[in-house]
Amino acid sequence: MTESVLDLDRVVxxxxxxxxxxxxxxxxxxxxxxxxxGPNGAGKTTxxxxxxxxxxxxxGNITILGSDSALDVRDRIGYLPEEKGLYKxxxxxxxxxxxxxxxxxxxxxxxxxxxxxxxKYGLKDFGNARIESLSKGMGQKVxxxxxxxxxxxxxxxxxxxxxxxxxNQTVLEExxxxxxxxxxxxxxxxxxxxxxxRLCDQILLIARGRKVFDGTVAExxxxxxxxxxxxxxxxxxxxxxxxxxxxxxxxxxxxxERADGDTGxxxxxxxxxxxxxxxxxxxxxxxxxxxRFEFSEPSLHDVFMHLVGxxxxxxxxx
Amino acid sequence: MRVIALIAWREYLxxxxxxxxxxxxxxxPLILLGMYFLxxxxxxxxxxxxxxxxxxxxxxxxxxxxxxxxxxxxxxxTDFVEYLIENRRETNLEASPANATNAANQxxxxxxxxxxxxxxxxxxxxxxxxxxxxxTPYLKENIQPFEQPDPPFVAxxxxxxxxxxxxxERIIEALRPYLSGEQTIQTESGSVDLFALILxxxxxxxxxxxxxxxxxxxxxxxxxxxxARNLTxxxxxxxxxxxxxxxxxxxxxxxxxxxxQTVRDVQRTRMTLNPLDPTAAAGEEAxxxxxxxxxxxxxxxxxxxxxxxxxNVQYLLSNTVEEKSNRIIxxxxxxxxxxxxxxxxxxxxxxxxxxxxxxxxxxxxxxxVMYDSAQTDLIGEVLEVIxxxxxxxxxxxxxxxxxxxYSGLFLAVGSLCNTLKEAQAMMTPMIVFQIVPLAMxxxxxxxxxxxxxxxxxxxxxxxxxLMMNRAAANPPVVDVVGTTALLxxxxxxxxxxxxxxxxxGVLRTGQPPRVRELWRLLTATA
Numbered sequence: 041m042t043e044s045v046l047d048l049d050r051v052v053x054x055x056x057x058x059x060x061x062x063x064x065x066x067x068x069x070x071x072x073x074x075x076x077x078g079p080n081g082a083g084k085t086t087x088x089x090x091x092x093x094x095x096x097x098x099x100g101n102i103t104i105l106g107s108d109s110a111l112d113v114r115d116r117i118g119y120l121p122e123e124k125g126l127y128k129x130x131x132x133x134x135x136x137x138x139x140x141x142x143x144x145x146x147x148x149x150x151x152x153x154x155x156x157x158x159x160k161y162g163l164k165d166f167g168n169a170r171i172e173s174l175s176k177g178m179g180q181k182v183x184x185x186x187x188x189x190x191x192x193x194x195x196x197x198x199x200x201x202x203x204x205x206x207x208n209q210t211v212l213e214e215x216x217x218x219x220x221x222x223x224x225x226x227x228x229x230x231x232x233x234x235x236x237x238r239l240c241d242q243i244l245l246i247a248r249g250r251k252v253f254d255g256t257v258a259e260x261x262x263x264x265x266x267x268x269x270x271x272x273x274x275x276x277x278x279x280x281x282x283x284x285x286x287x288x289x290x291x292x293x294x295x296x297e298r299a300d301g302d303t304g305x306x307x308x309x310x311x312x313x314x315x316x317x318x319x320x321x322x323x324x325x326x327x328x329x330x331x332r333f334e335f336s337e338p339s340l341h342d343v344f345m346h347l348v349g350x351x352x353x354x355x356x357x358x
Numbered sequence: 359m360r361v362i363a364l365i366a367w368r369e370y371l372x373x374x375x376x377x378x379x380x381x382x383x384x385x386x387p388l389i390l391l392g393m394y395f396l397x398x399x400x401x402x403x404x405x406x407x408x409x410x411x412x413x414x415x416x417x418x419x420x421x422x423x424x425x426x427x428x429x430x431x432x433x434x435x436t437d438f439v440e441y442l443i444e445n446r447r448e449t450n451l452e453a454s455p456a457n458a459t460n461a462a463n464q465x466x467x468x469x470x471x472x473x474x475x476x477x478x479x480x481x482x483x484x485x486x487x488x489x490x491x492x493x494t495p496y497l498k499e500n501i502q503p504f505e506q507p508d509p510p511f512v513a514x515x516x517x518x519x520x521x522x523x524x525x526x527e528r529i530i531e532a533l534r535p536y537l538s539g540e541q542t543i544q545t546e547s548g549s550v551d552l553f554a555l556i557l558x559x560x561x562x563x564x565x566x567x568x569x570x571x572x573x574x575x576x577x578x579x580x581x582x583x584x585x586a587r588n589l590t591x592x593x594x595x596x597x598x599x600x601x602x603x604x605x606x607x608x609x610x611x612x613x614x615x616x617x618x619q620t621v622r623d624v625q626r627t628r629m630t631l632n633p634l635d636p637t638a639a640a641g642e643e644a645x646x647x648x649x650x651x652x653x654x655x656x657x658x659x660x661x662x663x664x665x666x667x668x669x670n671v672q673y674l675l676s677n678t679v680e681e682k683s684n685r686i687i688x689x690x691x692x693x694x695x696x697x698x699x700x701x702x703x704x705x706x707x708x709x710x711x712x713x714x715x716x717x718x719x720x721x722x723x724x725x726x727v728m729y730d731s732a733q734t735d736l737i738g739e740v741l742e743v744i745x746x747x748x749x750x751x752x753x754x755x756x757x758x759x760x761x762x763x764y765s766g767l768f769l770a771v772g773s774l775c776n777t778l779k780e781a782q783a784m785m786t787p788m789i790v791f792q793i794v795p796l797a798m799x800x801x802x803x804x805x806x807x808x809x810x811x812x813x814x815x816x817x818x819x820x821x822x823x824l825m826m827n828r829a830a831a832n833p834p835v836v837d838v839v840g841t842t843a844l845l846x847x848x849x850x851x852x853x854x855x856x857x858x859x860x861x862x863g864v865l866r867t868g869q870p871p872r873v874r875e876l877w878r879l880l881t882a883t884a
Contacts, residue, residue, distance in 0.1 A: 092692050111695060119692035125684030129375065141364055142693040187689070 043070045045194050045225045046091065051100030053090055053249075060086040061097070062249040068227060068242070073220050075240035076229035077340075079348055083249040084229040085122050088198050092119055105194060115144040118192035122199045122229075124180050128172040133158060135171060136186045143190035150189070157185045161211055177204050184212065188219065195219060197228040201235055213239060233340040243340075247348040261338045264346045265309035268319050271332035273303045282322055284314030303331060361694050365702025366709065373673055373710040382669055383714055387721035394725075407553035408514045408543065409594065412522055412529060414560045418582075418602050422556060423513065425601025429593060430509040434486055437507050442493055445501045511594050514545050514552070526559045526583065537585055554586035556598055566606060656827045657799055659753045662715060663826060664796050667760055668789075670711040671768040674703060678772030679781045682863075696861035700853075704765050711761065752829040760822030762849045764792075767819075770856035773863030795823035806831035815841050818848035 046068040053061040061083050068074045076084045089095045091102060093110040105113040126135050136154035141147060158167045163181060171179055180203055188195055197216075201209050216226050216239055230236055236243055237257055245253040245260070253260055265286050270276065280288045291305040308319060316335040323330055338346075373379055413419040480489075490504060516522065520532050533555055535541040542549040565581020567573060582602060584595045611618050681687050690699055767788060775781040795802075795814075802811050806828040815824040815833075821841045825833065 089688075094688065094691050110692075114693060117692065119689065121685060121688040121692070123685040123688070125686045125689075127372070127686060128684070129372065138364075138368060139689065139693065142361060142690075183689070 044068060045070045045105055046227070047101075047103040048087075048091070049101040049103075051087075051090060051097045051102060053086055053095065054098045059249050061090060063100075064244075064246065064249075064251050065100075066244055066251070066254055068225060070225055071220060071223050072225055072241040073216060073239050074225070074227045075236040075243040076227065076246070077231065077233070077236055077243050077344065078229075078246040078252075079231065081248075082246045082348070084246065085198055086249075087246070088119075088122075088196055088227075088229060092117065092196065115190070116193045118143075118188040118190065118195040120184055120187040120197040120200055124183050124203070126171045126179060126183055126186070129170055131168050131170055132163065132174065132182045133167040135182060136189050139186040140189040143192070145190050153189050154185075157189055158182075161185060161215060177208055180204060181208060181211070184215065188215075191222070191224070193224060195224055195226045197226070199230060200228050201230055201232055209235070233344055237340045245344070245347060252347050253343075257340060260340060260343045262312050264338050264343055266312065266314075266316070266338060267336070268308040268310060268316050269332065269334040270306040270308065270319075270323070270330055271303055272306070272323075272328055272330050274328045276306055276323070276328055278326060279308060279319065279322060282314075282318060284311040285309070285319070286311060305332075361698050362702045362705065365690075365694065365699060366706035369677070369703050369706025370709050372677070373707060374713065378673075379710065379714070383717045386718050387725065390722070390725060406508055407511050407591070407594065408545070408550045409511060409554040409556060410516050410533070410543075410552065411513055411556040411558075412516060413558040414523065414526075415558050415562045418558050418562070418605060421601045421605035422558075422598055425597040426509070426511050426513065426594075428601070429511060429597045430507075431480060431485065433507045433510055435480055438486065438489060438504060441504050442497070445497045511553075511597075514543050514550065517543065526557055529557060530555075530583075530585065533585075537587065539587065553588065554584060554594055556594075557583040557585065559583065654803060655749055656830050657803055659749060659756075659829075660796065660799050660823055660827050662718075663753070663757055663760060663823065664792060666711045666715050666757070667764055668792065669714065670707050670761060671764045672785075673710070674707050674765050675768045675772040675781050675785065676778055677703070677707070678769055679775050679778050682773065683776055697857050700769060700857055700860055703769065704762070707765070708758075708761055749829050752826060756822040756826040759845050759849055763818060763822070763845070763852055764788075766849070766852035766856040770859040770863065773856075773860040791819045792823070795820045795827065798824070799827060802827040803830075807833060812837060816844060818845050821845045 044067045046066075048064055048066045051061055051064050052059065064087060076087065078084050086095070090097050091104060091110065092114075093102075102108070102110075104110050105116055107113045110117060127138075130138070133151070133154045136157065137147070137150040140150035140153055145153065155164075155167060158164050161181060163178065163185075166174060166178060166182075171182065174182065184197070184200060187197070195216075200212055200216075204212060213235065216228070219226055228235075228239075240257055242256055243253070243260060244251065253263065269291065276288065279285055286309040287307075289307050289309075291307040310316065310319065320333060322328075323333075411419065411422050413422070483489075486504075486506065516533070517536075520529065522529075524532075533552070536543055536552040537555060539551060543552050562581060582598065584598065586594075608618055611621060681690075687699075694702075768785070771784050771788070772781055775784060798811070798814075802808075802824060805811065811824060811828065812834075814820050815828065815837060821844070825838070825841055828837075
């Protein structure tokens with residue numbers, strides 16, 4: 041079993057009657073890229089703050105880099121908070137230097153590191169610019185660099201992609217992969233599933249402070265049945281007898297707009313082990329004339345919508 | 359510790375780099391310089407005033423011209439004493455008695471007190487020439503010779519066409535254009551503005567008021583008429599009134615058969631009063647000028663403390679609010695503990711405050727060294743007395759304790775607010791706390807161990823100011839020990855509390871908490 045850098049054991053954080061974190065346990069292996077996913081207000085930021093001991097849990101244990109307290113190992117952690125901000129009157133390089141120094145680097149190596157990172161991630165020309173003169177996206181990049189300049193073993197990024205344009209999102213993904221290759225462990229939170237899908241070895245999905253899912257992306261996708269979409273005028277009720285078919289339902293939502301008169305859209309859920317070709321072969325064998333056959337692997341987006349969609353929608357209207 | 363030093367240094371640089379910091383540093387020396395130069399420029403710039411005196415009664419003309427001459431002599435005398443102080447061989451403040459028994463200072467005191475005889479004594483003893491001869495042995499060598507000031511008031515002849523025997527109303531009518539500045543008067547040395555008209559009508563003696571008389575009704579024309587647009591420069595009317603009063607009193611003495619010489623002698627008889635200090639060692643009871651300074655020095659310290667503390671804690675407050683609204687605080691808190699952050703801030707901003715005070719003191723010294731004159735000598739000596747006094751340790755202690763207490767308070771307030779506007783609203787009552795001891799400053803120096811002052815000294819927020827204020831007056835030991843202990847306890851308590859509020863407050867968003875909520879935050883175990 042791989043060494044773990046962060047363990048949460050039944051962590052609870054309450055504010056009065058409100059449970060911001062409700063009994064979360066997880067374990068993050070060294071060198072992995074780990075995603076915290078969840079709708080707005082799910083408790084991602086609170087979980088991160090609790091891990092960093094900025095706030096203390098009401099109950100439960102946290103072991104981080106082998107220590108009970110994040111404060112004891114804070115020099116080995118890098119953190120980018122959700123809401124970004126830097127000293128406006130400082131220059132980009134001196135901000136990176138300052139935070140690296142707070143994390144234990146000496147003055148000159150902090151300075152060298154600052155310039156090296158600015159150059160590598162395309163900000164060399166802005167190194168001497170004041171933070172207030174940078175665009176929001178550039179400022180955020182500087183802040184990411186400031187958070188990781190001391191080459192921490194554990195990097196925790198809260199919503200690192202928000203506010204970045206597609207090009208800089210790619211640059212940030214590159215930075216995260218670089219760090220993982222370097223043996224550093226990266227935890228980041230996001231509600232953009234594509235980033236998690238592309239980057240994460242493992243994800244944690246939380247909603248209303250509760251753990252909904254914890255595992256690899258593939259495992260996450262396996263939690264929801266794979267779906268085949270059929271369009272036909274024929275009767276397809278026999279498909280349900282095929283082994284591995286979970287359900288056959290009329291896709292009422294889509295049919296009203298897309299199917300014409302006598303044809304109907306059908307949604308067939310199948311188990312993971314089933315080959316979708318079996319469904320197609322069944323249709324040929326039973327002379328079911330298809331005007332459409334679609335099969336897609338479920339995406340993390342589908343998983344997310346399936347697992348927490350209802351709660352997220354509810355939350356947004358609260 | 360390394361982290362605290364790092365934070366402190368950044369805060370220091372951040373503060374020192376602001377324009378406001380330099381403005382504060384420069385403003386005091388600039389005001390000082392400005393005041394000094396403005397004052398000396400103004401005193402030299404006061405022009406010679408020309409006036410017309412018309413005496414229809416024929417009885418007071420001489421009295422008026424004597425009064426005007428006296429005013430001139432007074433100016434010569436004041437300038438001369440200043441010249442004397444500036445150029446005498448040595449100035450030893452410890453040795454110069456506070457009651458100024460030396461002849462020159464006594465003379466000035468008397469002249470200022472409008473003692474009739476004082477100027478006569480000066481004139482009798484030969485005036486300036488004699489004084490110069492007397493003073494020369496005590497003056498430094500190779501100094502600028504004394505320059506006699508011009509007479510401040512010069513009488514001019516009325517215009518030739520004016521009928522001096524006409525009724526006062528007609529004379530005023532004729533001279534009105536001159537008095538209002540529309541026309542100038544021709545003199546031997548060219549045309550000049552008319553500053554004033556002193557008109558003594560035939561019936562002037564009707565204006566004499568004796569004990570038991572009702573004062574003249576407002577607006578009545580009885581007595582001497584003084585016509586002038588400028589009613590703020592009262593030197594001329596005062597001198598004329600004093601001169602004429604001396605004249606009528608002289609007549610009064612004669613009428614009542616009193617010998618005027620006797621009266622003069624009586625008026626010039628005086629008793630010396632020696633202020634003595636019962637707490638000083640035997641033989642050193644005499645209160646010197648330096649002692650007087652020392653007694654007033656606490657005011658300077660209290661004021662210095664107030665200005666510096668106010669500047670510092672306000673900076674601390676706005677800095678905390680800014681860091682909070684910028685969300686920098688969260689990054690910091692992942693790297694350092696809230697206590698380290700707080701201590702770093704207190705240290706860095708306190709250091710900036712010390713820089714301000716240091717720069718002020720330095721600029722005083724530079725100012726004194728560069729502009730060596732009687733006044734700056736005096737400032738220099740005052741400064742020497744203050745810096746050499748045993749008040750310095752008190753000041754250092756109360757400055758730091760006051761800073762710790764107030765900054766703890768303001769830091770807590772800052773951490774609860776999201777915008778500077780919110781913070782300022784919450785700050786007003788805090789400022790009021792500082793104003794109270796400041797307003798009492800002069801009163802406390804005069805009566806340092808007064809019951810109310812003693813009681814108020816026990817309130818920790820007042821302690822640094824009031825005890826500093828009282829430091830020179832040997833406050834009772836129980837006050838010193840008790841208030842110091844209470845102050846130290848409250849500082850520890852305040853820093854602990856504000857550390858707690860700080861930790862909880864900095865991550866808070868939304869409205870500042872209500873009192874009940876605040877209490878819950880404080881009593882919570884988080």
